[in-house]
Amino acid sequence: MDSQPNLRLFTGWVLIAQVLGLTSVILVAVWMGSYRGGFAWQEDPGREFNYHPLFMIIGLVFLYGDAILVYRVFRNERKMYVKILHGVVQAFALLFAAVGLKAVFDSHNLAEKPIPNMYSLHSWLGLTTVILFGLQWVFGFVSFLWPKVALSMRTIYKPIHVYFGLAIFVMAIATSLMGITEKAFFSVGSPSYKGVPYSALPAEGVIINILGMVLVALGLVVGYIITNPDYERQPTPEEEHIPLDQ
Amino acid sequence: MDSQPNLRLFTGWVLIAQVLGLTSVILVAVWMGSYRGGFAWQEDPGREFNYHPLFMIIGLVFLYGDAILVYRVFRNERKMYVKILHGVVQAFALLFAAVGLKAVFDSHNLAEKPIPNMYSLHSWLGLTTVILFGLQWVFGFVSFLWPKVALSMRTIYKPIHVYFGLAIFVMAIATSLMGITEKAFFSVGSPSYKGVPYSALPAEGVIINILGMVLVALGLVVGYIITNPDYERQPTPEEEHIPLDQ
Known part of the structure; x- marks a missing residue:
C-alpha cells in the first residue's frame, strides 16, 4: 500500500495519555x-462525598479515555475482540460512575442538615453526561455487539457513536472542572486545612488547579489521538471482506 | 462528481448554532x-466585573464560534475573502476578550478590599485559553494570510491549526462553565436577590444553569458541523489549480 499511515509518535502520545490519566486519579485521591x-x-456522609470525585474521575475520565483508545492501541487484533474490550471497559466506567453518584446523593441526603440535590449547573450537566453515556453504551451494544439492527442502520449510526463518544468524554471533563471549582470554594480554608482560603492558594489549592489542568491536557491528547487520521485503525485484510464486522 | 457532499440539514444546524450563540449572549446580559x-x-469595580462574563462570551464563544463556521457557511466564495473574514472576526473576538480580562483584573484590583488575582482553576485555564487563542491567531495570520512561510510548513501546520481551533473553543466554553459556577456560588443569594441561595434555585439560578447548558449545546453543534466530513468546504474549480491558495 502506498497510503501507509504515519504512526510516528503514536506510542508516545498514548503513553502521555496514560500518564495524564493516572496522574489525575492520583491527584484527586x-x-x-x-x-x-x-x-x-x-x-x-461528609467523607462519603469524597468517593464522588474519585469514582467519577476513575470511571468517566480515566477508564472512559482508555476505552476510547482501544481501537487505536490494539490496531492489529481482531476487531470483535477489541469491540468486546471497549464495551467491557465502558461497563466498568459506568459502574464507577453509578457508585460515584450514589456517594454524592448519600452525602447530601444523609447529612445532619440535608443538602438539596440537583440545583447546580455541575449537577445538571453531570447527570446529562451520565445519561448520555448510558444511552451511548446501550445503543453501541445493540448496534455493534448484539447486532439485531440492519447493517444500513449501523452504518448510519457509527459516525454518530464516534462523535458522541468524544463529545461525552469532553462533557465529563468539563463537568469535573465545575465540580472541582465548587469543592475548592466550599472546602479549601475550612478547618481541616488551617483556614488558609483558596484565594491564598495553599498547597491544596495548587493540587486542585494542577488536577484541573491535567484533566484538560488529557482531553487534548485523547482528542488529538482520536481525530488524527494517521492514527485511525486500518481494517485488517480479513475484515475488508467481512463488512458485517465493521 | 459522484462524491457530491450531502448538505441536508446543514443550514438548519448553522441556524441552531446562531440561535444558541445569541441566546447565550442574551442570558449572560x-x-x-x-x-x-x-x-x-x-x-x-463591583459592576465593572459584570462586563467580564459578557465580553468573554461575546468574544471567545459567540464570535469565535461564528469565525470557525465561516469556511462552511461561505463555501462558494473565494477562499482568500473567507480567510480574511475569519481573521477579522477572530481579531474582534480577541479584542472583546482583552476588554473582558481588563474588567475582571480591574474589579479585583480597584475593589475597596482588593481580591487576589489568578488563584482559581478558572483563571489558570482561562488565561491559558486566551494565550493559546492569541498564538493561534498570530500563527494563522503568518501562515495563511501573510505567507512568509513555505507551503510545506503551511501544509504541516494546517491540521494543527484546525485541531487547536476547535480545542481552544471547547476550552473557552469549559472555562465559562467554571466561571459561571464560581459567580453562582459567590453571588446568588447575596442581598441584591432577596437572599434566596443558589441551592434553593431561584429564578437567577435557573437562568445561570440554562446559560451553561446552552453553552454546552453550542459546543456540541459547532463541533458536529465542523467534524462532519459532508459539511467540509470543497475547493472551487479554480482553487484546485492554485495550491498556494490552500
Missing part, C-alpha cells in the same frame, strides 16, 4: 485522602 | 444586567 479527611461510606 | 446590578466602568 491525594486531595480527598490527605486534605479532605479520607474516605468512609454511609456512617460519615 | 440579562443575568449581569438584571440580577447583578448592571454595568459600570472603573468608578464601580
Whole structure:
C-alpha cells in the first residue's frame, strides 16, 4: 500500500495519555485522602462525598479515555475482540460512575442538615453526561455487539457513536472542572486545612488547579489521538471482506 | 462528481448554532444586567466585573464560534475573502476578550478590599485559553494570510491549526462553565436577590444553569458541523489549480 499511515509518535502520545490519566486519579485521591479527611461510606456522609470525585474521575475520565483508545492501541487484533474490550471497559466506567453518584446523593441526603440535590449547573450537566453515556453504551451494544439492527442502520449510526463518544468524554471533563471549582470554594480554608482560603492558594489549592489542568491536557491528547487520521485503525485484510464486522 | 457532499440539514444546524450563540449572549446580559446590578466602568469595580462574563462570551464563544463556521457557511466564495473574514472576526473576538480580562483584573484590583488575582482553576485555564487563542491567531495570520512561510510548513501546520481551533473553543466554553459556577456560588443569594441561595434555585439560578447548558449545546453543534466530513468546504474549480491558495 502506498497510503501507509504515519504512526510516528503514536506510542508516545498514548503513553502521555496514560500518564495524564493516572496522574489525575492520583491527584484527586491525594486531595480527598490527605486534605479532605479520607474516605468512609454511609456512617460519615461528609467523607462519603469524597468517593464522588474519585469514582467519577476513575470511571468517566480515566477508564472512559482508555476505552476510547482501544481501537487505536490494539490496531492489529481482531476487531470483535477489541469491540468486546471497549464495551467491557465502558461497563466498568459506568459502574464507577453509578457508585460515584450514589456517594454524592448519600452525602447530601444523609447529612445532619440535608443538602438539596440537583440545583447546580455541575449537577445538571453531570447527570446529562451520565445519561448520555448510558444511552451511548446501550445503543453501541445493540448496534455493534448484539447486532439485531440492519447493517444500513449501523452504518448510519457509527459516525454518530464516534462523535458522541468524544463529545461525552469532553462533557465529563468539563463537568469535573465545575465540580472541582465548587469543592475548592466550599472546602479549601475550612478547618481541616488551617483556614488558609483558596484565594491564598495553599498547597491544596495548587493540587486542585494542577488536577484541573491535567484533566484538560488529557482531553487534548485523547482528542488529538482520536481525530488524527494517521492514527485511525486500518481494517485488517480479513475484515475488508467481512463488512458485517465493521 | 459522484462524491457530491450531502448538505441536508446543514443550514438548519448553522441556524441552531446562531440561535444558541445569541441566546447565550442574551442570558449572560440579562443575568449581569438584571440580577447583578448592571454595568459600570472603573468608578464601580463591583459592576465593572459584570462586563467580564459578557465580553468573554461575546468574544471567545459567540464570535469565535461564528469565525470557525465561516469556511462552511461561505463555501462558494473565494477562499482568500473567507480567510480574511475569519481573521477579522477572530481579531474582534480577541479584542472583546482583552476588554473582558481588563474588567475582571480591574474589579479585583480597584475593589475597596482588593481580591487576589489568578488563584482559581478558572483563571489558570482561562488565561491559558486566551494565550493559546492569541498564538493561534498570530500563527494563522503568518501562515495563511501573510505567507512568509513555505507551503510545506503551511501544509504541516494546517491540521494543527484546525485541531487547536476547535480545542481552544471547547476550552473557552469549559472555562465559562467554571466561571459561571464560581459567580453562582459567590453571588446568588447575596442581598441584591432577596437572599434566596443558589441551592434553593431561584429564578437567577435557573437562568445561570440554562446559560451553561446552552453553552454546552453550542459546543456540541459547532463541533458536529465542523467534524462532519459532508459539511467540509470543497475547493472551487479554480482553487484546485492554485495550491498556494490552500
